[in-house]
């Protein structure tokens with residue numbers, strides 16, 4: 609099954625993470641706002657809705 613992966617090198621650490629807001633199940637989060645966002649792979653459904661919303665083009669779907 610595919611899951612979203614956020615490349616930490618590409619994540620811009622946006623104050624308003626549009627990718628996170630686009631995720632219906634809130635699978636994208638950060639522990640610290642100064643850190644790149646991460647995906648909770650246990651709940652990610654691999655729908656890809658977050659990908660076009662990411663300002664840094666940091667998200668891709670990977671086989672998990």
Ligand code: SF4
Pocket residue numbers: 611612630631632633634635636647651652653654655656657658659
């Ligand atoms: S692929 Fe879908 S479920 Fe997974 S983080 Fe992106 S919007 Fe959320």
Ligand code: SF4
Pocket residue numbers: 614618619620621622623624625626627628645661662663664665666
């Ligand atoms: S929109 Fe993309 S680049 Fe910006 S914080 Fe969210 S995941 Fe990172």
